Amino acid sequence: MIDANPYREDDPDLLENTNLPKSFVRRLRNAYYTRLSDFDELTDIQMLREPGISKRIIKAVRTERQLAQGVLAYGPPQEEVMVKPAFDENFHLSEAGHFIATAAMYVRSARIIRESERWDYQSSMLARPTLHLLSHAIEMLLKFPLIYAGNTLEQVKKNYGHRLIDLWREDENRHIRETVKAHAQKHWTYARDSGKWPNDDFSPNPVEVVDKALLQLGRLSTKDTSFALKYIYPEKEPAPRSAFLIDVFGDTIEDGVGNPRSLLQGLTLEQDLDPR
Missing domain, CATH: 1.10.150 (DNA polymerase; domain 1)
Structure with a gap:
């Protein structure tokens, strides 16, 4: 400067x-x-x-x-050279840095509500706001690599809207998928072995549970359900359980806050990577 x-x-x-x-x-x-x-x-x-x-x-x-x-764009030469933020103390000031920080803000808020004492007797009132916070946290997480890769916010909005499953399947999010998979298996195993939920058989694959949850959350954030998370929730519209997703995506987001390149590997040049 x-x-x-x-x-x-x-x-x-x-x-x-x-x-x-x-x-x-x-x-x-x-x-x-x-x-x-x-x-x-x-x-x-x-x-x-x-x-x-x-x-x-x-x-x-x-x-x-x-x-x-030391920050040239990753990928083939382009008509205009694209600047990408370096992984240093100023990364959080970049647009991509704001995305992962905002994701953390929303998922931490969702966790506070889900783990509060009031959940035990007011879960019906708190469930939808919690899912709304969680859905937005996941959306910000999945848009984080796309923004870092050089897409503008308008491009991302136009191409994906609030369709979480489409964002989830993007190649730029491959390292997020691997991180989520690892955390999902960890929390699934812990929940199964803890004995706290004796009525659950834990037979589904945890990654398949995440996929299904993203489909449901994405649907609840679109016009297909009249934006149910924000407005009127349709009767009998299925929704995922929040606790498991908060643990899985919360840990993934915290990984990104502490070490953003862990979710962006393969999207940067070697000189972008801090060797420490």
Whole structure:
């Protein structure tokens, strides 16, 4: 981040301490005056679209700045280079960081309600708000890798809406699926061996239980049920049990908060990964 005079025609970090050709530096200096207050503004292609700067130079300066930050996009070359947040202390300030943090906020709230003493005698009143919080937490979790991969929020909304099962099956969420699978097996085994639920036979595969629950939750968040979690709940509309899902997805989300790359492996370049 550049903290000096916000308006100037050149900047030492940009124009002198780089490997850019001198001819490019001279052309850049002569072509524009711009506000260089932070990285986002500097890499905004609109700010560099001035008379005398070709498309090649626009791309070159954006690439140079991204190389300086160590955060180039994963995947094949694109017309415009995509910036991805590094895994450092500022990750939570990025848009992707906000998604996993918000997911944690909602699932923690759902857990507080589900584990409260009032659940024992007011579960019928608390069940739907708890599922609403849980559903939103899962949605934010499953959109987290898509946002990190470079999709805009509008693109994600348009392509997936609130369809949790479609988000769940996306390739970008493959590491989330593996993490959920591990936590599901762990909590399923604990619940079965604890003897606290003698009336349950625990015969279904826990991953299949998660799949079915996501189908149900997704349906309750769409127009197919008139957005039942938000408005009027249709009589006899099935809903998943929340405790198991809160444990499974809660642990997965906490994994992502503590170590976001654990849910994003394969979506980053090697230089994005903190070796510590």
